[in-house]
Amino acid sequence: xxxxxxxxxxxxxxxxxxxxxxxxxxxxxxxxxxxxxxxxxxxxxxxxxxxxxxxxxxxxxxxxxxxxxxxxxxxxxxxxxxxxxxxxxxxxxxxxxxxxxxxxxxxxxxxxxxxxxxxxxxxxxxxxxxxxxxxxxxxxxxxxxxxxxxxxxxxxxxxxxxxxxxxxxxxxxxxxxxxxxxxxxxxxxxxxxxxxxxxxxxxxxxxxxxxxxxxxxxxxxxxxxxxxxxxxxxxxxxxxxxxxxxxxxxxxxxxxxxxxxxxxxxxxxxxxxxxxxxxxxxxxxxxxxxxxxxxxxxxxxxxxxxxxxxxxxxxxxxxxxxxxxxxxxxxxxxxxxxxxxxxxxxxxxxxxxxxxxxxxxxxxxxxxxxxxxxxxxxxxxxxxxxxxxxxxxxxxxxxxxxxxxxxxxxxxxxxxxxxxxxxxxxxxxxxxxxxxxxxxxxxxxxxxxxxxxxxxxxxxxxxxxxxxxxxxxxxxxxxxxxxxxxxxxxxxxxxxxxxxxxxxxxxxxxxxxxxxxxxxxxxxxxxxxxxxxxxxxxxxxxxxxxxxxxxxxxxxxxxxxxxxxxxxxxxxxxxx
Amino acid sequence: xxxxxxxxxxxxxxxxxxxxxxxxxxxxxxxxxxxxxxxxxxxxxxxxxxxxxxxxxxxxxxxxxxxxxxxxxxxxxxxxxxxxxxxxxxxxxxxxxxxxxxxxxxxxxxxxxxxxxxxxxxxxxxxxxxxxxxxxxxxxxxxxxxxxxxxxxxxxxxxxxxx
Numbered sequence: 001x002x003x004x005x006x007x008x009x010x011x012x013x014x015x016x017x018x019x020x021x022x023x024x025x026x027x028x029x030x031x032x033x034x035x036x037x038x039x040x041x042x043x044x045x046x047x048x049x050x051x052x053x054x055x056x057x058x059x060x061x062x063x064x065x066x067x068x069x070x071x072x073x074x075x076x077x078x079x080x081x082x083x084x085x086x087x088x089x090x091x092x093x094x095x096x097x098x099x100x101x102x103x104x105x106x107x108x109x110x111x112x113x114x115x116x117x118x119x120x121x122x123x124x125x126x127x128x129x130x131x132x133x134x135x136x137x138x139x140x141x142x143x144x145x146x147x148x149x150x151x152x153x154x155x156x157x158x159x160x161x162x163x164x165x166x167x168x169x170x171x172x173x174x175x176x177x178x179x180x181x182x183x184x185x186x187x188x189x190x191x192x193x194x195x196x197x198x199x200x201x202x203x204x205x206x207x208x209x210x211x212x213x214x215x216x217x218x219x220x221x222x223x224x225x226x227x228x229x230x231x232x233x234x235x236x237x238x239x240x241x242x243x244x245x246x247x248x249x250x251x252x253x254x255x256x257x258x259x260x261x262x263x264x265x266x267x268x269x270x271x272x273x274x275x276x277x278x279x280x281x282x283x284x285x286x287x288x289x290x291x292x293x294x295x296x297x298x299x300x301x302x303x304x305x306x307x308x309x310x311x312x313x314x315x316x317x318x319x320x321x322x323x324x325x326x327x328x329x330x331x332x333x334x335x336x337x338x339x340x341x342x343x344x345x346x347x348x349x350x351x352x353x354x355x356x357x358x359x360x361x362x363x364x365x366x367x368x369x370x371x372x373x374x375x376x377x378x379x380x381x382x383x384x385x386x387x388x389x390x391x392x393x394x395x396x397x398x399x400x401x402x403x404x405x406x407x408x409x410x411x412x413x414x415x416x417x418x419x420x421x422x423x424x425x426x427x428x429x430x431x432x433x434x435x436x437x438x439x440x441x442x443x444x445x446x447x448x449x450x451x452x453x454x455x456x457x458x459x460x461x462x463x464x465x466x467x468x469x470x471x472x473x474x475x476x477x478x479x480x481x482x483x484x485x486x487x488x489x490x491x492x493x494x495x496x497x498x499x500x501x502x503x504x505x506x507x508x509x510x511x512x513x514x515x516x517x518x519x520x521x522x523x524x525x526x527x528x529x530x531x532x533x534x535x536x537x538x539x540x541x542x543x544x545x546x547x548x549x550x551x552x553x554x555x556x557x558x559x560x561x562x563x564x565x566x567x568x569x570x571x572x573x574x575x576x
Numbered sequence: 577x578x579x580x581x582x583x584x585x586x587x588x589x590x591x592x593x594x595x596x597x598x599x600x601x602x603x604x605x606x607x608x609x610x611x612x613x614x615x616x617x618x619x620x621x622x623x624x625x626x627x628x629x630x631x632x633x634x635x636x637x638x639x640x641x642x643x644x645x646x647x648x649x650x651x652x653x654x655x656x657x658x659x660x661x662x663x664x665x666x667x668x669x670x671x672x673x674x675x676x677x678x679x680x681x682x683x684x685x686x687x688x689x690x691x692x693x694x695x696x697x698x699x700x701x702x703x704x705x706x707x708x709x710x711x712x713x714x715x716x717x718x719x720x721x722x723x724x725x726x727x728x729x730x731x732x733x734x735x736x737x738x739x
Contacts, residue, residue, distance in 0.1 A: 118590060119593070122590075122593065122594060122597055123597055123601045126644070127644040130589070130590070147644060181644070182647055182739065183585070183586055183644060183645055183646055183647040184644050305642070306638050306641070306642075307635065307638035307639050307641075307642050309638075310631070310634065310635075311635060
């Protein structure tokens with residue numbers, strides 16, 4: 001088969017099993033767009049801004065585990081995509097981003113819409129390629145998908161100069177069935193000796209904690225993790241990225257940990273003697289002050305990326321391997337050797353944890369007058385029976401969602417954890433809905449975040465995506481305001497969003513349904529109505545208490561035992 | 577502590593910038609970096625000198641290994657190894673100093689490879705500290721220009737960094 005470069009791009013996507021490409025056309029990719037026009041297997045989703053394309057592909061990947069694919073033009077097309085590429089990079093999301101480039105002879109001449117895409121994206125991709133010859137295109141595409149989707153996944157950029165996709169130059173095409181790279185061979189299985197040592201340490205623990213992260217979701221190891229937790233009877237805490245990997249409503253789950261984690265999770269971290277970290281990377285939002293992190297614990301760390309081991313925190317037993325494979329080995333050893341945990345110690349440990357849990361750190365003041373944002377998320381959980389695919393933007397609403405909307409399944413919670421990208425939620429929801437057309441997909445957002453990619457409402461209209469957008473509107477950049485209240489003596493520098501649009505009318509102008517709810521008593525009924533509209537996008541402007549803050553909170557640089565439980569209550573004082 | 581890391585990487589455009597970029601992005605020190613193709617056209621050999629405590633060096637080698645273009649690497653400082661660097665130094669060589677510099681150069685086993693009425697260029701190889709010593713031995717006001725290649729290294733014995 002002889003194909004042009006443009007046809008090779010599209011055909012290799014087909015051969016890779018790609019169903020959706022999120023993109024935006026422009027000069028350098030016109031040949032590719034022409035090839036897309038002439039086929040029906042790969043569906044192109046036209047976004048309204050390249051950042052939207054990357055977040056949509058990212059959402060698609062998070063919801064399915066398949067790599068998201070993006071197609072954008074050179075210059076501003078590529079630079080607009082950078083935020084989304086970096087977002088995927090920090091959360092280890094598999095993505096292949098095809099960027100057009102100016103024709104080869106013009107590279108380096110400051111041509112129209114030329115940027116050094118390889119140079120600009122280098123620090124925020126897993127790898128990138130500049131394709132110089134059409135003969136290399138198919139193999140490069142294969143490598144890009146291979147790298148994006150194996151080991152610790154991540155985004156891969158393929159930069160293609162326009163002349164490489166010239167429709168008049170055809171070359172023989174064969175998509176490689178396999179790819180072998182001498183410089184890239186990710187680890188699969190963990191070292192058995194290490195795994196055995198880890199099992200012994202775990203089962204000898206008096207106060208064990210399992211701390212699991214996004215790696216369990218990405219590595220499709222939720223079932224294995226669940227089995228391990230239930231078999232051992234250990235408490236488990238999830239990171240923001242790991243929510244849903246173990247059922248959020250189960251009693252062994254002691255909630256999220258870290259800056260806005262639960263009292264019981266953070267206290268358990270502080271007191272644990274054996275910490276089992278699974279697919280988690282000891283991010284600063286999780287560890288707090290490193291010197292005071294898990295001061296009594298031996299630490300086991302399972303991760304596919306060797307560079308994650310002992311990066312921030314010294315690890316006693318590192319295990320490098322795919323989380324799924326390592327957990328399977330652990331489970332097998334546990335069964336074969338019939339090692340039992342120290343039941344008395346575990347019993348005492350759970351009593352301790354229950355006493356922390358009895359503090360009910362997630363209680364919030366009820367109100368008949370104003371809608372508390374926590375109450376809004378609580379109500380959302382009740383109305384939807386916890387069954388949503390929920391994407392989030394970044395800020396207070398994101399933390400409230402993480403705290404009050406427990407997920408029982410993986411890949412249901414889609415948020416920008418590492419980079420904290422405002423504007424992520426709406427386009428990500430587009431990707432999720434494209435991946436799961438029959439699922440109920442909602443986006444929880446704030447009035448500041450949603451405006452960062454609001455243009456994607458037009459994309460939703462074009463493809464009839466019946467998303468439910470839940471805007472917790474407090475009229476502030478809530479998280480910024482919270483920090484200014486706590487650490488800057490209430491000097492609210494530029495955190496007030498003056499001149500907000502009327503979101504109901506805004507949604508309607510895009511052809512969607514807009515609703516406003518401002519009374520707590522009307523919230524459940526309002527949500528019911530919104531979710532009953534199966535075929536329409538409903539934008540719900542929920543007017544919430546402008547002064548509410550996210551608690552518990554550990555200030556940056558403090559230890560896990562130093563939590564603010566409310567404006568009046570801090571554990572540091574109680575425990576000192 | 578000072579470490580010499582030797583890297584075999586794919587001889588691809590941009591490979592060097594990936595290594596250099598990694599060091600900038602993660603705030604690691606590079607003391608010197610030298611790179612050239614090997615007998616195998618598809619591979620480049622890079623020698624990198626960096627300074628850091630054990631933990632930093634461990635991260636550096638892991639992060640380097642994580643780069644897709646890096647095929648193999650070794651921290652030469654972990655074993656016995658040979659380090660060499662080449663320097664060309666241009667010095668003012670006038671009147672009484674001509675003899676003095678020649679003598680000094682002989683002591684350090686340097687070669688004078690360019691001579692004018694007023695200057696010498698001395699070529700010298702050795703480990704980096706030897707070159708440092710020579711530079712210190714020449715009176716500062718006589719030094720016109722110093723050009724150093726950065727260190728390269730190889731392990732002693734039959735073991736090698738190859739594919």
